[in-house]
Amino acid sequence: MCSTCSPSSSKSRWSTSNEESATRYRLLETLRAYALTRLTASGEADAIRRRLLEAYLDLSDEAAPALRGPDQSAWLRRLEAEHDNLRAALDAATAMSEHQLALRLALSLWWFWLIRGHLDEGRRRLAAALAGASDASAESRAEAHYGLGRLTVISGSAAEAWAEYEVGLQLAAELGETRLTARLLIGQARILELRGDLEGARQLGLVSLAQAREVGDLGQIADALNVIGNAAWRRGLLVEADDAYRQALTLARQLGDQARTASLVGNLGGVALAQGAFEQAERLFEESVREGRGVGDLLACARALCNLGASAYRQGDRLRAQRRYREALQALRELGE
Secondary structure, eight states, X not given: OOEEOOOOOSSOTTOSTTGGGOOEEOOXXXXXXXXXXXXXXXXOHHHHHXXXXXXXXXXXXXXXXXXXXXXXXXXXXXXXXXXHHHHHHHHHHHHXXXXXXXXXXXXXXXHHHHHTTOHHHHHHHHHHHHHHOTTSOHHHHHHHHHHHHHHHHHHSOHXXXXXXXXXXXXXXXXXXXXXXXXXXXXXXHXXXXXXXXXXXXXXXHHHHHHHHHHHTOHXXXXXXXXXXXXXXXXXXXXXXXXXXXXXXXXXXXXXXXXXXXXXXXXXHHHHHHHTXXXXXXXXXHHHHHHHHHHHTOHHHHHHHHHHHHHHHHHTTOHHHHHHHHHHHHHHHHXXXX
16 A cells, blocks of 8 residues: 555545645555554554545545546546555455445446556456445446446456346346446447447447437447447448447547547547548547547557558558557557457
C-alpha cells in the first residue's frame, strides 16, 4: 500500500485538478512490514482498515460516473496512481467480511480495469466480490455479471462471457430493468458477431438500441449503434456501417468519452480501408491511436495499429506494415488478450 498527499479541494478531497503535482511517498518494504506488525499488535488494525476502506469507497464512488465522461482521462490516471491503495481497500473489505462493500468497490472499478488492461485482476477481484456478497441486491449482481462478461470476453472465453450475460439478463428481467437489459444484450450481440452470426448480432443490437433510447442512455445508444455498424461492415454493407458509426461517434463526443471515441473512429477507418481510401483510413486510425493512448486504452490502440499495418500491407509497404503489426502485438501482449 502506498500513501499520498491528497490535493485539497472545495468540492472533493479526491479532486483531479492538482493531480500531476501531488507528492507521493512510499515506505521501504522492511519498514512497511514492521509498521504492519506493530499495528496488528496494537489492536487497531480493523479501525485503520475501515478508515482506508471508507476513504477509497469515496474515491471510487466519485470516479465511477466520471469514467464515462469528459474527465475520463484524468480520473483513469488518478485511479492508476491509487491502484495499490484500492487493492488494499478491497483486501481490507474482505478481511473484515464486509462483502457488500467489497462488491460496491469492485463495481466502481471494473470499467477502469477494462480500459487500463487489468483484465485478469479485474475478473478475479470482481468475481470474488460477487461470490462473497450473495445477499447483494439483484441490480448489483446483474451489474457485476455484466462487468464480468465484458472483462471475460477479452481475456477469457466467449462461452464464459455469454454465461455471465445470461445470468445478468435473468436478474434484469426480474427487476424489469430496461437499462441493464440493454447493456447485457449489447454484450451478447458482440459475442454473436465474434461467432459469425451477423444477423443475430444485428437483431440484438436493434432490440438494445430501442431499449437504450427508451431510457435515454446515450452511451448505450452509441454502443448499440456500434454493434449494428459492426454487423453491417462485416456483411459488406459499408454505407449502413458508416452511418451507424457516425451516429455513435457523435454521441461519444457529446459525452466526452475518449474510450468510445477511439473505438468508433477506428471503426470508421475500417470502412474507409474497405473502400480503398487509404489516406482517409490511416488518418482515422492514427486518430484512434491518439484517443486510445489518451486514456491508456491498449485494446483500442492495438486494433488501430493492426489496421494501420493492414493498410500499409495492402499498399505494398511491407516494412511499415511489419512495424505497425509489431506495435499492435506488443500492446496485445501487455493487455493479455
